Amino acid sequence: MIRKGLLIAVLSVMSCAFPSPGWSQEYKLGIQAFKGADTAMKEWKATADYLTAKLGKTFTVVPCTDNELMEGVKQGKIDFFYANPAIFAEMNKQYGAQVLVTMVKATRTQPTEYLSGTIFTRKESPVKTLADFRGKEFMTRAKSSFAGWMVAKRHFLDKGIDPEKEFKAIKEAKSVEHVVYAVLNGAVEGGAIMAGTLEEMAAAGKVKMADFRVIDQAADNFPFVHTTQLYPEFCIAAGANTPPALKADVAQVLQAVAPTDPAAVNAKLNGWKKPLDYMPVVECLTIVKYGAFARN
Numbered sequence: 001m002i003r004k005g006l007l008i009a010v011l012s013v014m015s016c017a018f019p020s021p022g023w024s025q026e027y028k029l030g031i032q033a034f035k036g037a038d039t040a041m042k043e044w045k046a047t048a049d050y051l052t053a054k055l056g057k058t059f060t061v062v063p064c065t066d067n068e069l070m071e072g073v074k075q076g077k078i079d080f081f082y083a084n085p086a087i088f089a090e091m092n093k094q095y096g097a098q099v100l101v102t103m104v105k106a107t108r109t110q111p112t113e114y115l116s117g118t119i120f121t122r123k124e125s126p127v128k129t130l131a132d133f134r135g136k137e138f139m140t141r142a143k144s145s146f147a148g149w150m151v152a153k154r155h156f157l158d159k160g161i162d163p164e165k166e167f168k169a170i171k172e173a174k175s176v177e178h179v180v181y182a183v184l185n186g187a188v189e190g191g192a193i194m195a196g197t198l199e200e201m202a203a204a205g206k207v208k209m210a211d212f213r214v215i216d217q218a219a220d221n222f223p224f225v226h227t228t229q230l231y232p233e234f235c236i237a238a239g240a241n242t243p244p245a246l247k248a249d250v251a252q253v254l255q256a257v258a259p260t261d262p263a264a265v266n267a268k269l270n271g272w273k274k275p276l277d278y279m280p281v282v283e284c285l286t287i288v289k290y291g292a293f294a295r296n
Helices: 002-017 037-055 066-074 085-095 146-158 176-184 197-203 244-255 279-288 291-295
Strands: 026-032 058-064 080-083 098-105 117-122 137-140 169-172 190-194 212-214 235-238 269-273
Touching (some): 026 037, 026 066, 037 244, 085 098, 085 146, 085 291, 098 244, 117 146, 137 146, 146 190, 190 197, 244 269
Parallel strands (some): 026 058, 026 080, 137 169
Antiparallel strands (some): 080 235, 098 235, 098 269
16 A cells, blocks of 8 residues: 555656646747847747746747748748748748737837838938939848838839839848948948838947938838838748647737736837738738749
C-alpha cells in the first residue's frame, strides 16, 4: 500500500511538471524582419510569450525576409505572421491568408491604425509641385516598400505623372534615413518615405522639420505630415491551414493587449484592433502593378 501510494504521488508530480497535450503544439509567429532578425526577436518575443501565457499553447518568433515569410506561409510552416499591408494582401490573394488584427501604432500625439506616405524635398528646392519632379532624380528606400514607395507611386500616377518614365532616375537607399539625408544634402531632388519618418528623426535631433517641404501635403487629422491617402497599418494574419478556433482566440487576446503590456511596449505599438478593410491596399497594388497584382 505504501509503495502504491508513493507511485500515485510520483505520477501526480509528473503530471504537473510535464506540459499537457495542449502545450505540445508549437505555433510559429513569422515576423517580417525589415529591421533585422535580432531586432525582430527583441520586439516580438514578448508578443509570443503573451500568446503562450494566455492561450496555453507555445508560440515562437521566427524572423523572416519577405521571401522566407511568403514561402513559409505557402508551405504551411508559418501559422501566424506580422507583415506590411502589401505582403498580407499578396499572401491573401495567393495562399488564402486571413487578417486577424490591425496594428494601432503608438505616436507622440495620438495612436493611429493607418499609415501614409510623404513626398518631400528640401526647403530651398525649386520643386513646388508633383509635376516639378519630372526630369529630376528621386529616391526611396526600396521600390518594394509599400509605405515608402508604392503609395507614393500610386499618388503620382493618380495625378497623371509616371515616375518610372518621367523622372531622370529613381534611386534606392540603404535605409529610410539615407533618403532623408540625400534629399537634405541635395544629392537627389526629392524622396518618398513612410509618414512619420521626418518627425521621428527630428525628435531624435537628426534633422529639423523646417529644412524640408512636403509636396502636395494632405490636410486632415493624421498625426504626421503626409502626401498620400491613408491605408490600414501593418497586421497580424494567419495561414489558411491554421485552425479556425485558434485564429479566433489569437485575435481576441491580441485585442486585449494594453499599451503598457510588454507585448505592446517592446513592439512600439499602442495595441491591436479588429481588422480594417484592406481593399484600398489591393487597389494600390493593382494600380502600381505589384507582384501578383501585376497580372490583373
